[in-house]
Amino acid sequence: MLGPSHINNSILDSYHCGLIPRACEALFAKLCSKAAEKGEHFTYEVSCRFVELYNEEFYDLLSGSQQKLLIRSDSKGVQLLGVSEHRVQSSLDMIRILEIGWESRRTAETAMNRESSRSHAIFIVDVKTEELINTIVNKKCATLNLVDLAGSERQTLTRTIGDRFKEAVNINLSLTVLGRVIRTLSDANRRCEHVPYRDSKLTHILRDSLGGNSRTVVIVNIHPDKEYVALYCLLFSIVGN
Structure with a gap:
């Protein structure tokens, strides 16, 4: 999971820097090492996209536009139409882009948190490499x-109303579907069943990262004070194990 205190590029080399x-x-480091080893026979290209899923609609966090993004599936996988893509040359470039997008993310105060994420954020990194092996280009x-998932909410604890309540309903719905998808994929006895990727746009866009030959890691943060929240998070982590 990500958090604003863990993305500042001033702590990039510190012991306490975060996941991103x-x-x-x-x-x-891996790409530069291989480029140094292979010389002109190896080239790479890295680009980033940054989107949020708010009330089951995708928005580009880097374009400055509030226009909704359409999601489509084709032979290349699941695509977001019209999302901006940014080439980067270093890890610092990536952090700067992340910081710009993070400032545009929707947050609000609830009874449980002074600043609560009202959307799921997805930082997408695309890597393309070409390596010349003998006479063949690989x-x-x-x-x-x-992915930074917004926390699940119980209305009796957060006391959300109006827009905040609608946001909470959509957050909980997408997290429920995510748990259902992970449960189906992780259960060997259920793998022949239909996987409900399309029941939420969150699982739809993450389809290629959850199934197939992908590798998925779920990091769960436990609330130190709220027993109900901690229990729910632990139950979710069991599903993703």
């Missing part, structure tokens, strides 16, 4: 999705 800076640094493409 470490992932960015590790990615470019091309590879990979995508890393770094």
